[in-house]
Amino acid sequence: MDAPLLSQREKLAAHIIKQLAARRMSGSFHATAKEAAKALLDSIPSPASVLRCGSESVGALGLWDAIAHKPGVTLMSPYEKGLSPEEAFDIRRRGFMADVLVTSTNAITIDGRLVNLDGGGTRVAPMTFGPRKVLLLVSMNKVAGSLEAAMDRVRTVAAPANNMRLAGPLGLKNPCVEDGRCHNCRSETKICNVWSIIEGSSVKDRIHVFLVGEDLGY
Numbered sequence: 001m002d003a004p005l006l007s008q009r010e011k012l013a014a015h016i017i018k019q020l021a022a023r024r025m026s027g028s029f030h031a032t033a034k035e036a037a038k039a040l041l042d043s044i045p046s047p048a049s050v051l052r053c054g055s056e057s058v059g060a061l062g063l064w065d066a067i068a069h070k071p072g073v074t075l076m077s078p079y080e081k082g083l084s085p086e087e088a089f090d091i092r093r094r095g096f097m098a099d100v101l102v103t104s105t106n107a108i109t110i111d112g113r114l115v116n117l118d119g120g121g122t123r124v125a126p127m128t129f130g131p132r133k134v135l136l137l138v139s140m141n142k143v144a145g146s147l148e149a150a151m152d153r154v155r156t157v158a159a160p161a162n163n164m165r166l167a168g169p170l171g172l173k174n175p176c177v178e179d180g181r182c183h184n185c186r187s188e189t190k191i192c193n194v195w196s197i198i199e200g201s202s203v204k205d206r207i208h209v210f211l212v213g214e215d216l217g218y
């Protein structure tokens with residue numbers, strides 16, 4: 001990575017980590033995705049049950065396999081091949097009792113707020129309540145200067161890109177799949193139904209954010 005950009009991201013991350021702490025959350029900075037993946041994996045206790053929620057950032061690093069193979073860890077994955085929709089739904093419901101949730105966030109503000117947009121709430125609900133620990137892998141390309149900028153980022157980048165990723169597997173017929181722009185649609189298959197803004201954590205340090213210098217996800 002370009003040295004000045006990495007330096008800027010490291011300094012900005014230091015500021016964001018202080019903002020997270022003021023909101024009873026914790027954070028750490030890792031220059032590379034590989035270092036962040038190792039830190040996340042090392043932070044999962046053993047034994048533990050781990051709920052998998054959708055995250056391109058985590059998937060891109062091959063972390064799901066690494067978590068599943070960590071001794072003493074049981075990965076609760078609703079994405080296993082061959083599961084019926086009912087079986088996947090059941091795993092998500094039982095996932096509220098998991099020891100750890102691993103996922104990412106669609107955006108993070110410079111003042112430490114976590115901003116997400118979900119289809120059915122299967123990611124934002126356990127981020128908010130349920131698993132004892134929430135581990136988020138978040139690249140610095142997801143940092144936004146304000147709450148408005150974060151929501152705008154989700155609408156203009158994350159949501160259309162996720163629609164394109166899921167269009168084939170889920171048969172989505174949403175307008176953003178055609179032109180890459182959010183139309184704030186009312187489509188039956190839209191994956192943008194539930195906004196979540198996490199302002200802080202009532203349980204201190206329940207949420208930990210691994211900030212990554214390199215770009216990951218969208």
Ligand code: SF4
Binds near residue numbers: 191
């Ligand atoms: S067009 Fe619809 S499905 Fe696509 S990003 Fe916008 S609200 Fe979501």
